[in-house]
Amino acid sequence: MHRSIAAYQNLVRGNERFTAGDPVSNTLATKERRDELVAGQNPSAIILGCSDSRVPAEVIFDQGLGELFVIRVAGNVAAQEGIGSIEYAVENCGTRLVVVLGHSCCGAVQATVNGLREGEMPSSPNLKSIVEKIAPAVSPLLESGDSNDLESLVDQAVKANVKNTVNDLLSDSPVLQHWMKEDNLVVVGASYSLESGQVEFFDAPPGAEA
Ligand SMILES: [Zn+2]
Structure with a gap:
């Protein structure tokens, strides 16, 4: 079984334990495990998620030390440093699954x-750069005018933004493209529900059964 499939199934099962209220991750963060990891890391999955305090990757996937290589940035956007971090883990840790994780x-x-509706951008250039990366997911939804309901609009925008980030990773990183071709690196999108605790994967590695 390819590593990307095992990594995907590990995340699916971990999220099932988390939502069932039956986590085992406290047994995966012991002194023994810490000692083992001093020599090096071999994380099974890379998560590009949002900084939101309610979506810590290790908790919602019920994972211990050394399992997840995590990049968190507001809006789970693909900034250059984030892409570089992913490339590092793919090249140096042999990780073959990347999950872009949005959330409700x-x-x-x-x-x-709100900014696009009101025609106002944040005055901070740092905040503005995040909004500019999310805007391509929001603008088509506003232009279509299909959704006046803010909640459903945000929900659709979250999913579109995850897909855009996946596409950004694929188009902006020759390193990731190389490993997709050479060793079946898989990049998938997913979204976490604050309400249910469940992660919905938009795609799975070829051949994976959840
Ligand atoms: Zn967020």
Whole structure:
């Protein structure tokens, strides 16, 4: 079984334990495990997720030390440093699964929706650069005018933003393209529900059964 499939199934099972209220991750963060990892890391999955305090990757996937290589940035956007971090793990740790993880009620997406509706950008150039990366997911939804309901608009924008980030990773990183061709690196999108605790994967590695 390819590593990307095992990594995907590990995340699916971990999220099932988390939502069932039956986590085992406290047994995966012991002194023994810490000692083992001093020599090096071999994380099974890379997660590009949002900084939101309610979506810590290790907790929602019920993983211990050394399992997940995590990049968190508001709105789970693909900034250059984030892409570089992913490339590092793919090249140096042999990790072959990348998950872009959005979530319901994302404040960064909500702020982008509000900003575009009102025609106002944040005055901070740092915040503005996040909003500009999320905007391509929001603008088509506003232009179509299909959704006046803010909650459903944000929900659709969260999913579109995850897909855009996946596409950004694929188009902006020759390193990731190389490993997709050479060793079946897989990049998938997913979204976490604050309400249910469940992660919905938009794609799975070829051949994976959840
Ligand atoms: Zn968020």
